[in-house]
Amino acid sequence: MFLKRxxxxxxxxxxxxxxxxxxxxxxxxxxxxxxxxxxxxxxxxKADLEFPSGEPLPRCWLDLHxxxx
Numbered sequence: 001m002f003l004k005r006x007x008x009x010x011x012x013x014x015x016x017x018x019x020x021x022x023x024x025x026x027x028x029x030x031x032x033x034x035x036x037x038x039x040x041x042x043x044x045x046k047a048d049l050e051f052p053s054g055e056p057l058p059r060c061w062l063d064l065h066x067x068x069x
Contacts (some may be wrong), residue, residue, distance in 0.1 A: 003049040010034055011052070012044055020046065023064040
């Protein structure tokens with residue numbers, strides 16, 4: 001799955017989709033796709049990511065207490 005960074009539109013390949021859907025984890029492991037070389041894995045803040053279409057991530061992926069509002 002690919003998401004993009006909100007600040008610069010770089011594409012991020014999500015390597016751990018399970019943690020992406022876990023609201024208790026604020027970060028997700030991914031690999032930035034920039035340039036021709038394979039980039040190293042790194043942690044990305046989920047709050048800084050969105051779908052390639054520009055839609056935000058579902059609140060249930062980000063907020064542990066999303067049902068309380």
